[in-house]
Amino acid sequence: MARFRVGTWIVLYLLALLMQVALLPQIFPNGYAPNAVLSVTVLIALYETPRRGMWAGLVGGLMQDLWAGRLIGLNALTFALLGYTIALVQQRIVRDPIFVPGLLAALSQVVVTPFQWLLLYVFGYHFPWLVFSRPLPVWILFSMLFTPALGGILGFRTRIHRRTRYRSVSPPW
């Protein structure tokens, strides 16, 4: 399995964070800017082992935490768990380059939002759940569309495509 190097992870996360702080707030209203780091974590974890998926999530989350300068560990923990889970799930499912990344990213968003709300609540940020989850449909839609699109831009292929790339086709007899 072709894996990304840690340097590539960092570059991808840097680009995602740049987009998240400078570009997306220009498009989405205040508080509605979606999380591009989540999409990158899902994409990386789709092609990694659970352990490496977890490390990737940890790196991405930590970068976001350091960038935000608040509650360091909130995103690191969330995305490490997410990376691990996605990498674990991807070994057991049939994948395609569009539908599965989109679906997994949307599901991740559905799980990550209440998890982070709970973490924030524990650490003293008491946001009303109804207000906190209001942008969720926007984030789900964004993840569903953005993740496969990013995968396409980065040249992600299905496992079968990658395995048969250089294999010569010989008759079975």
Place this chain on the structure above:
Amino acid sequence: MGGFLYRWRRLLITVLVVMVVTVSLSLTARIRGTVIGLSNIINTVVSPAESSMAFLGKETGTAISSVGDLFTLQQQNQELKRKLLEYNSMKLELAEVLAENGQLRGMVGLKKNLGSWHLQPAIIIARNPDSWFNTAVIDQGSRSGVQTGMAVIVPQGVVGRVVAVTPNTATVMLILDPKSGVGAVDVRSQSTGVVLGQDPVTGLLEFQLFSHKPDVLPGDVVATSGLSEYYPKGLLVGQVLSVSKNQFGLTETAIIKPSVDFNRLQTVMVVESHPSGTSIPPIFGGGQS
């Protein structure tokens, strides 16, 4: 006899026709009304056919001329589309320039009104990557004299305060942030309290009042009280939307709509220094009732 007629038949027919026509002409010259009547009858009978033919002819003519016009119209259409596109982009540009102009005029006005204040203009270059924390990064840092704790304002009111500084940038905690607190006063009733960031999604603020019977009403203007360590007195914070009693009915809390539109925030002013004890002129909220 038969041979004679046959031999001269063409001449005879011609003479006959001429005679008939002559007789007809002489007769019709005298009985004109009857002829016209006859003509009218014929016209009435054939008029539908005539109309149809006329219609067909007209339509054919129009169609032919339309085919000719089609090429001209196509060219004109393309030209008009191009012009429309040009005008639309010009309109957009104009709107953008007007908005920017309004913002800059506001800034200039603010600077003029606050003559003794030292303000540093800055542009917001990034927002916080987490949606539930409201901080923004501006393009001016310690090299421009920006320091931690300085208030950040726009002509519409207070934006926040500087919480971190690098040589070229500074991080501003917006008043919407859940950890933000601004000492504020209800301008009409002079009731004091603290304005807290509620959540970034609704974009509203919570005004926790200190006094037991504060007399704050919806529509009241709230400005900074000057009791806060960071914000000078008299900066406009927002307008009261609703007032409610707290759990045990001892204190009141008001919900405030900020005067600043945080979705459109681009250029801000960092208050680097201001004469102590002075407040902003009434136009910016100070002393307004």
